[in-house]
Amino acid sequence: MQDKYNPEEIEMKWQKYWAERRLHKTPPTPPLNKGGQGGVEKFYCLEMFPYPSGKIHMGHVRNYAIGDVIARYKRMCGFNVLHPMGWDAFGLPAENAAIKHGVHPAKWTYENIEYMKKQLDRMGLSYDWDREVTTCSPEYYKWNQWFFLKLYEKGLAYKKASFVNWCPSCVTVLANEQVIDGKCWRCDSTVVQKELEQWFFKITHYAEELLQGCDELTGWPERVVAMQKNWIGKSEGVEVDFPINGTDEKLRIYTTRPDTLFGVTYMCIAPGHHLAEKLVGDKSKLEVVKAKYGKMEDKEGLFTGHYATNPLTDEKIPIYVANFVLMEYGTGAIMSVPAHDQRDFEFAEKYGLPIKVVIVSEDRSAVSSQQPAEQLKEAYEEEGVLINSGQFSGLKSADAKREIGKYIEEKGFGKRTLNYKLRDWGISRQRYWGTPIPIIYCDKCGVVPVPEKDLPVILPEDVKFTGKGGSPLLESEPFLRVKCPKCGGAARRETDTMDTFVDSSWYFVAYCLGKNKIAFNSHLKTPSSELNYWMPVDQYIGGIEHAVLHLLYSRFFTKGMRDLGIVNVGEPFKNLLTQGMVCKETWRCPEHDWLFPEEVKDGRCMRCGKEAEKGRVEKMSKSKKNVIDPDALIKKYGADTMRLFSLFAAPPERDLEWSDKGVEGAYRFLSKVWGIVYKYKGQETSIPIAYNLSPIASSLLRKTHQTIRKVTDDIEKDYHFNTAIAAFMELVNEMSSFNAETEEDRAALGFAVKSTLLMLAPFVPHFSEELWEVMGEATGEKSSIFEHQWPAWDEELAKEEEIELVVQVNGKLRAKILVPAGLSDDDAKQRALQEQRVKEMLDGKQIKKVVVVKGKLVNIVIG
């Protein structure tokens, strides 16, 4: 080899070596002991799998570099590591490519996978490809269908009509997350609410458990847990029945403010409420309100002409239909208390409805009981003391909530209940490139599930992509026409496919089983040994954008799988690391908008010469022209440098600002290490280290042990790779100025180099392998550096002999003195008082107190 660092050559060499030796293969699952534990401790390291969009981007690079360091580190620490990768391969972009370029989604997807897989390997990532998962393959999506059937059996998958986000231009339903500011993410058309029949998964069945489980997620970032809790949105309140005058019907409402029940002056029901049709005479007017459902900006109401009775006051209350009342939350009907709810207040003003004050703040209760309601400028939403509330007047809100709740239950007016914002998961998609929903519609038998033995329902490939909207499956006669499994008569298949979030809700379980080995059985008493051993995921790493959706769905699925006896854990991801975005500065021209950095010269747009404006540092995106192509970067600097920089520039959870100069710095660091190794290679460095070392050698030895301790701590604590790398740099700086003269010196340096290479290995694997070989360590059985143990430090050798004692006077730094470590407090105090600077300051002053912090400082307090 040569003494100049040439990344491309060595990276190819070692990638080939790893592949040939199958070094990243998952260790076989050990047989279960009685306690259910295998012999060796396992570690399941998982990164969110990518959508095969065509090429890897910097976000992936960062995500996978982090995961790879953890996986390789854990292997070196002796864990059985599972580190798999796969493809979230169903999705709309493939279908769009088909419409636009005439390529079949399957071809497009598999070609992208092939290319991206090469890119991942080129990064030197240590995946066990034997466990690769591709969600668009029938072997995989068969089990989506199987889960669907299991949920259907349990009543946890069902079909209902509801309002959904509908894009009139794409002619399909959109998930909530695909609606951005009320517009379609794809074509920018305004999304409308449309009533449609859809398949749902009953995630609300697990609402309480999903909420309770949040407290177990101690290894998750707090904000993600907070977002999950927020999304589930539990509230406590009461349901109260208001009899509708002149009918036998009762209008049931839900409220979290039973303390304001005496202030109800009208009621509102959602346009989709089952009583709306009944109560409203003029259907065309109802349609107007319906059309504005979900458009929350302007409140639209319609008086039904009917009244209800407040069971607590016997007051006559008008009933309205209102567009802002949600059908999906609570009972779809509300009581309106304009004095104490801003929305109700605004609605009351618009329609001239009365306002009745029943709560006042504690300190002015006496005065404001007389205050006329007309003087209110806005609702008083705080809690306070009740007035005008019969026998409950004078109670504080908190007490009143409890007492009124009891009273309502005693009198049979209603009951105390819990409510959740979480809604059932609508999984139907009017798209082609997804899992067919295994349902058959028969005119005689109705909705018939596809029998388990007939799975998978294969997605037909021979279809036409018109781009006119609507699923191509609607046009596929062979797919559509089917015999009813029950009666054998002519029947029709469901043409909707599943939301792709279904695919990613259990892929982490599929990895435990391996390629072509995915199979579940709901009749087993205990989970398979693989699933028992590997689940849960010990470390999950991915972007924050999935804080709610994917992570919530996966938690739901895990609970479902647990109840089917497939896994024995209730939570899928023990620890979660949400890595920050990869950002870069942007450039803008007043005329040509976003510019590539190459289009800017001396701060001016090269096309028109106008002054280019340096924009904000933004997330890398094609549209903002601030992306860095990983391929080009690898070509120039190698994968190791790219990995090292992305781990060094910021702690993993924070946003990372890309810096070309910083990349060069990372490359420089590696070249420096390379140079040191080549300078000393061939020299005997493995002789035992003697006790009588020269001062420089003993200092280097100490620094080495300190570095091992620091790096191990940084990785173990919070995966703070940036400070770990800084520690490498410090050690390397000391190594590079080290002049070995004696054999002992060389031994100390050899130890430092070897320790450094072992620690660098998870970060820059090819580089470390190569230098390990150059050092002559790659011999015998353990020819790979990754077959060696992570280095251990010796606490004794890491100890400093001398420390710098800080001397303060009145808390201000006045002197620093070198003292032997382990100096007694008294001696430290004496040494401090003898210091020249201190003597000067003490002149004629009284010493009030002396504070000694062992091994750190002495603070002398004077008057």
Add this chain to the structure above:
RNA sequence: GCCGGAGUGGCGGAAUUGGUAGACGCAAGGGACUUAAAAUCCCUCGGGUCUCUGACCUGUACGAGUUCGAGUCUCGUCUCCGGCACCA
């Protein structure tokens, strides 16, 4: 509005249970080597003042407080970022 998170040099970022603010890197400036450049190596690098080989003052968004001592703890204020947002 509600819930999170964050404010430290020119920049990215470090700072155990409160104990030397600015590790490490980048940029910048100066020097060495060189015919020259690149690369490499060495030095300086928060701001300010002075009697300038040194010393002092000041400094972690802002204002108070606790403490011998606060980037770190407490209270209040401001700004920025993210999420949710008529959820009754």
